[in-house]
Amino acid sequence: MIAIYVLTGKRSHPIIVYISLKMGNGFQGFGLLVLVAAVVLLASVPTHAKPAAACNLFRGRWIYDRNSRPLYNSSSCPFMQKEFDCQGNGRPDNLYLKYTWKPRSCSLPRFIGRTFLRSLKGKKILFVGDSLSLNQWQSLTCMLYALSPNKSNYRLQTSGSTTIFSLPDYGMSVTLSRNAFLVDVVEEDIGRVLKLDSISNGDSWIGYDILIFNTWHWWLHTGRKQAWDYIQQGGTLRKDMNRLVAFKEGLTTWSKWVEYTIDPTKTRVFFQGISPTHYNGSDWHESGSATCGSQTEPIDGPKYPTGLPMEAKIVKQVVGKMTRVSLLDITTLSQLRKDGHPSIYGFGGERGNDCSHWCLGGVPDTWNRLLYAMLLVDREPDAELKIKS
Numbered sequence: 001m002i003a004i005y006v007l008t009g010k011r012s013h014p015i016i017v018y019i020s021l022k023m024g025n026g027f028q029g030f031g032l033l034v035l036v037a038a039v040v041l042l043a044s045v046p047t048h049a050k051p052a053a054a055c056n057l058f059r060g061r062w063i064y065d066r067n068s069r070p071l072y073n074s075s076s077c078p079f080m081q082k083e084f085d086c087q088g089n090g091r092p093d094n095l096y097l098k099y100t101w102k103p104r105s106c107s108l109p110r111f112i113g114r115t116f117l118r119s120l121k122g123k124k125i126l127f128v129g130d131s132l133s134l135n136q137w138q139s140l141t142c143m144l145y146a147l148s149p150n151k152s153n154y155r156l157q158t159s160g161s162t163t164i165f166s167l168p169d170y171g172m173s174v175t176l177s178r179n180a181f182l183v184d185v186v187e188e189d190i191g192r193v194l195k196l197d198s199i200s201n202g203d204s205w206i207g208y209d210i211l212i213f214n215t216w217h218w219w220l221h222t223g224r225k226q227a228w229d230y231i232q233q234g235g236t237l238r239k240d241m242n243r244l245v246a247f248k249e250g251l252t253t254w255s256k257w258v259e260y261t262i263d264p265t266k267t268r269v270f271f272q273g274i275s276p277t278h279y280n281g282s283d284w285h286e287s288g289s290a291t292c293g294s295q296t297e298p299i300d301g302p303k304y305p306t307g308l309p310m311e312a313k314i315v316k317q318v319v320g321k322m323t324r325v326s327l328l329d330i331t332t333l334s335q336l337r338k339d340g341h342p343s344i345y346g347f348g349g350e351r352g353n354d355c356s357h358w359c360l361g362g363v364p365d366t367w368n369r370l371l372y373a374m375l376l377v378d379r380e381p382d383a384e385l386k387i388k389s
Helices: 028-043 113-119 131-147 243-261 310-320 331-335 363-379
Strands: 002-007 012-017 060-064 099-103 124-129 155-159 162-167 172-178 184-188 191-195 210-213 230-233 236-238 268-272 325-328
Touching: 099 363, 113 131, 113 363, 124 131, 131 162, 131 172, 131 210, 131 268, 131 363, 230 243, 243 310, 268 363, 310 325, 325 363, 331 363
Parallel strands: 124 172, 124 210, 191 230, 210 268, 268 325
Antiparallel strands: 002 012, 060 099, 155 162, 162 172, 184 191, 230 236
């Protein structure tokens, strides 16, 4: 038995080859010829190893770039939600638009608009989740609108909790389905029941080329903002329970649905990682009363002082066990952007202090650039995710 390491240009792959070399009687040369032929043949076999596997796009830091600018102008995106249009709502600074995400161990592929549009031609994309899914959906649709040569030919249709953006010239659509928990909330005689082990509306998520799911923020709401009256866990009905435990069980139900329902040869599935909030300045070594308001610069360096929140660790645990889902791991890179929220500039006045959502242009544009990079590697395994020496 001979173990041959085939060098493919990406990495070495051990391939075990069984060759019977009959020595003596003039057969040594023949045996050597067989061995060489085997090496040449095996070296030509594609490995399907993706460069992204050796490159963590989500570890890095934000770098100031005075030449950086958004991929679209919020004032020129005709369907921009007012709550995300910080510049249009009077935010006086624009420094938050001048930072670029730089992975530590590799380089992001250069964003080429035509390549992006071409790669999505004929595709159906679906975002399923809460208002952070809306934030990313809004970013992506404004990017696509800005990239489209024929800006008059787009469609935007809303019905109930579903909104569809489409570019007929490219035969593509980007749909948003608002669903805060992914699992069911059912109206029953006793009230609204959050069912941790039930997904009855999943059929509407089938038939798409790309799925991006998200859930978390609504699991924390209490009082008037709480969207349910009871939680059902198996056969047990409760008024309340540990929210992290409930979140993990609901997320596990979703993971089982994906694993048993989605055909990975037809649909690419992502989970949008936990999007952080910035309501407590002690998290980044300021006064506890400090929030995202008046913040104009990101946190310098690759790490957030308090580390990953428990909900992000739960996402990594659940998604990490899945074989058909990729984690769009936005948590740490977004934690560093305490400057990127609307604050009082979400609705154009001294009302509220939104440190949950994100200004557009802004941080979600980077989420979509990372999504682009992951899709590009799927389509072109030799894409330039260049490893830094």
